[in-house]
Amino acid sequence: MRRWIISAAVVAALVGLVALAMTRPQRVDQAQVSGLTPDLGRGEEVFYAGGCASCHSAPGASGEEKLMLAGGRRFKTDFGTFVAPNISSDPDVGIGAWSAEGLANALVHGTGPNGQHYYPAFPYTSYANMTMEDIVSLHAFLNTLPAVVTESEAHDVGFPFNIRRSLGGWKLLFMEPGWVVDGELTxxxxxxxxxxxxxxxxxxxxxxxxxxxxxxxxxxxxxxxxxxxxxxxxxxxxxxxxxxxxxxxxxxxxxxxxxxxxxxxxxxxxxxxxxxxxxxxxxxxxxxxxxxxxxxxxxxxx
Structure with missing residues (x-):
């Protein structure tokens, strides 16, 4: 009986280690972004095509105010309320200190600068198909926008959805990079x-x-x-x-x-x-x- 318990514990530990490895936050290879030259005009096009200001400008912002990416908009879902963060060029409370590689990690893998999983309220499941050239150019364009000193608010998400590690399992199930409409396209x-x-x-x-x-x-x-x-x-x-x-x-x-x-x-x-x-x-x-x-x-x- 004791041997059986030990064997079961070993198997459980191995399964746990495999699960941890499979659900760990992913990152891009630095070689994917190094050497790429940003194009500010292209970055601006990506900014509007990606709808960045629609989520990350302050509630009620209009006109030029929409380029001040202070965050604060609230998005209610069945899993809790998510609050868009500050992604302005401020290096302390925004993303001004991020490298192009850091932005790529967020957009392609939904991984934050501290190795945390992002919630898919941030549509990285779509952005995962972005080209690295577009990401590098977007990064450069974002750095030309105003720095806003507004702290990002915490999400209002209860148990068990507040366990970010579980998002690794969610990504395994539902994050499917690749095109849906395929075939002979012009x-x-x-x-x-x-x-x-x-x-x-x-x-x-x-x-x-x-x-x-x-x-x-x-x-x-x-x-x-x-x-x-x-x-x-x-x-x-x-x-x-x-x-x-x-x-x-x-x-x-x-x-x-x-x-x-x-x-x-x-x-x-x-x-x-x-x-x-x-x-x-x-x-x-x-x-x-x-x-x-x-x-x-x-x-x-x-």
């Missing part, structure tokens, strides 16, 4: 895929989630319940969005629909970002959306 559609699936992280709102908060990739962009509990976020698949590519591109520029209605709710801030993109990029997004498939039998199976 250069324009490939650019649109990068803007939608990676930088724009559109799926974070337009794709339903399971009970653990993982995206249902088999229902990609088919629409999802609104986190506010009011209404539903619409689907964007080719079968659901009957606008022309020109209509989609115009909506992303001006916020006006083909029926002369205008964007409302959180889409107002999305349009503020996409209006800063080039005409070619907005048309690329439209071209991508026109090839996103939807199996009708899946819709409503959430």
């Amino acid at each position: 250069d324009q559609q490939l650019r649109g895929r990068y803007l939608v699936e990676a930088l724009g992280h559109c799926t974070e709102c337009h794709t339903p989630r399971n009970k653990l908060g993982g995206l249902k990739r088999d229902l990609w962009l088919t629409g999802a319940p609104n986190p506010s509990g009011k209404g539903r976020i619409p689907g964007l698949t080719a079968a659901q969005l009957d606008w022309s590519e020109t209509d989609i591109a115009e909506y992303l520029r001006s916020g006006f629909t083909p029926d002369y209605d205008s964007a409302g709710g959180e889409m107002v801030e999305v349009i503020e970002n996409t209006s800063q993109l080039s005409d070619d990029d907005r048309l690329a997004i439209a071209a991508y959306l026109k090839v996103v498939p939807m199996r009708a039998s899946e819709v409503g199976s959430e």
Whole structure:
């Protein structure tokens, strides 16, 4: 009996060590970012395509104030309330002391500077597909924005979701880098895929989630319940969005629909970002959306 207990303890310890190794925070290889030359113009494009200010500017900020990335916006979820942190260029309370490698760790792996897992309220599951060139350029652009001396607020997350180590297991289950829409795509559609699936992280709102908060990739962009509990976020698949590519591109520029209605709710801030993109990029997004498939039998199976 004693031998059995010892054997079971050894096995349990080995399983625990393997689990710790598999769920540890991941980091990029320094060689992936070293030697890359930042392009400030490209960094600005990434900033708007990624919607950085929509989450990290202060609540109620508008105009130039949106470039002051003090954080403080609150996001209520089934797992608690998350508060966007200060990502301004302040070296003490912002991310001004971060290297490009540190930013890459956060965007690609959801790993913080102290080796902690970030919560996926920060959409690193999408940003994981960003190129290192874009990350290095974004890092340089962020450093040109104002430093704001505002301490980041703590998240309001209860047990067991406040155990950050468990996020390593969540990442194993639901963090799936790689493209969802694949196959023979044109250069324009490939650019649109990068803007939608990676930088724009559109799926974070337009794709339903399971009970653990993982995206249902088999229902990609088919629409999802609104986190506010009011209404539903619409689907964007080719079968659901009957606008022309020109209509989609115009909506992303001006916020006006083909029926002369205008964007409302959180889409107002999305349009503020996409209006800063080039005409070619907005048309690329439209071209991508026109090839996103939807199996009708899946819709409503959430």
